[in-house]
Amino acid sequence: MFLNLSERFESIFKGLKQTGSIDEKSFDEAMRDIRRALLEADVALPVAKEFINHIRQESIGKEVLRSITPAQMITKIVSDELIKILGGSMSDLQIDENKSNYYLFAGLQGSGKTTTVAKIANYLKNKKNKSVLTVSLDINRPAAFDQLKKLSDDIGISILPKVENQMPIDISKRAIEFAKLNNIDCILLDTAGRTNIDDALMNELSQLEKEISPTETLLVLDSLTGQEAVNVVKDFSNKIKLSGSIITRVDGDARGGAALSMKYITDCPIKFMGVGEHIDDLEIFHPERIANRILGMGDIVSLVEKASENIDEQDAERMATKLQKGEFDLDDLLSQIRQMKKMGGLSSIMKFIPGLKNLENKISQNDSAENSIMKQEAIILSMTKYERSKPKIINGSRKKRIATGSGTKVSDINRVLKQHKKMTDMMKKFSKNGMGSMSPDQLSGQFGNMIPSDIFKK
Ligand SMILES: Nc1nc2c(ncn2[C@@H]2O[C@H](COP(=O)(O)OP(=O)(O)O)[C@@H](O)[C@H]2O)c(=O)[nH]1
Ligand SMILES: [Mg+2]
Known part of the structure; x- marks a missing residue:
């Protein structure tokens, strides 16, 4: 996880330390190296640009070139900037204690929506002591309901029963009734996958959003999406109002570019990361800790x-x-x-x-x-x-x-x-x-x- 970037930063900072005092040339070189490292980690170009610009501004402001330990100063500035780009501070799932909360999960097919719904259902049940209901709105794939049912059964969470041939919007109406009747705190709605952006499915998502007025609409994104993440986010946020994102398969991605770009391109916080296939493989996204991991300080x-x-x-x-x-x-x-x-x-x-x-x-x-x-x-x-x-x-x-x-x-x-x-x-x-x-x-x-x-x- 973030291994490549971590290694690159390590060698850049080592190089800076060796130079002792930093002149404009070695500073420029370091900035160029950082920019390259970010791009190689698949960070979106505008994000990498902004990152470097901020570091430059901060460095000039703090007179890095004349400070006593320039390498340390730059490390600190880079670390602060990294935390900022990752979202600043941790942002937990919003939960209104006085009503039923609806969470709509959107994302491309195979991004990990269904798995993530189950992971978060488990988190809400065990860590937040909430009553939880899962709902499958994916009528495109015949096995989608069964997949969510199996996962829900395994963790002892109810799933809204299936009614044959019902459309997503009707299923969501049924979910709302069920939740009211049974006093459910958190209702997690798993939507149909999209292999690419398809108008009909996108409109369906936007209709669902109107029907449900979700507490949160969460975009689930596969970490390996890399640079393409920018387009995926744009397509979704043109149709629905995202409140947060979840990055999955972080365990299989040594680069981590999507995580670094998400906050910037969605303008909403990353709430969780998926770090494996198991139900417990979910981590709350802590920008500060992630930045420390990237900069090799461990966690x-x-x-x-x-x-x-x-x-x-x-x-x-x-x-x-x-x-x-x-x-x-x-x-x-x-x-x-x-x-x-x-x-x-x-x-x-x-x-x-x-x-x-x-x-x-x-x-x-x-x-x-x-x-x-x-x-x-x-x-x-x-x-x-x-x-x-x-x-x-x-x-x-x-x-x-x-x-x-x-x-x-x-x-x-x-x-x-x-x-x-x-x-x-x-x-x-x-x-x-x-x-x-x-x-x-x-x-x-x-x-x-x-x-x-x-x-x-x-
Ligand atoms: N390694 C790993 N695999 C994941 C993670 N999240 C989901 N998966 C796997 O990705 C595949 C697709 O997930 P699924 O939830 O069905 O995606 P959906 O089509 O968006 O609902 C499944 O095989 C999951 O086990 C993760 O964080 N790490
Ligand atoms: Mg699914």
Whole structure:
């Protein structure tokens, strides 16, 4: 995600640092490099132009050329500009507490509308405690209703039942009645896909908008649309009034140009990003955090939030007590491994950690990291309770038994033990004040320690 751009910025800033003082020529060069990097990331041309213009203006205003650490100054200006272009501050879904809220989802066919409707339905139900109804207005594809029904069933959300041969506008009228009768807070309407801009379908969308008066009309856009995003947005916003957008398939796009262009070309905020096919693969769009990710500062805040969402509080307390007593044993390592699996595996965590982000690709390509984690789990599970609590007693013959039991080699057992030792040593350092005293860097180091070092060799 944003990997290419991130790499480019890293080398541009490195170059600036090396020049020490920055003259007009090296400044111009940096601006040209940034512009090229943006365009290669598929950022829309007018957006890239405006970006550079702002940086220029800001830089002149702040006398970058004469400041003491010009590279830092430019980094800061670029970072601010990046945040601005991504939308400034986070913009949550609007929800009126006093009435039923209607959300109309529009977008090209295959952009991820149906999947996103289900993801957001799940988000509203679980995070916002709302009653939710999904509605399929896609009568063009026979399987469209079934797809949304399956997704809704899976997350325990009702879908408006199907009535054969009903037109979208009539379905939406039925949805409104149903919502009133059943006191539904949020109604999510999935519309028909458009492979390209088709007048009949566009008019249908505009009619629906009038009928429903949605709280929000959201444009769903595939991240891989790239430069073409400008035209897609224009076509839709000529017909309907968009209130926000959602970028999908960000997980498969190393460039991220669409995300960078969307706010500028729609003039409305990006609300969410889809980062995978699974129902939980939805992230609230935080411009500041995304900018930090792009500029290679990692995204510790997201990581910490993600961790605290998944951590069982009792578990955490138990762990804290053990840490204070310096009693972190292999059972605790096991629960940390499981914790990590719950958080979506190693590769989903790595992208948040500064310094590890660049390894994300290498890891996901050979999967050896995830395998290695599974192996660690199998090894610990093959140990007796006593061995887990007193790793020191694990001698040669015990190692052989464990290796056979877990289908691994003695060298694998040694690696887990070494890993555990490394972690205990580090934990001891923080045991005085508990984990809460760890800085983001230390925290990321803690996760880093769980990653077997041998997987980075390739
Ligand atoms: N990798 C990935 N796939 C996605 C994401 N969102 C949707 N998809 C996939 O994209 C395909 C099309 O999605 P669908 O919701 O049916 O698109 P629609 O035609 O706009 O309703 C499906 O295979 C989804 O699983 C995402 O954020 N990441
Ligand atoms: Mg669909």
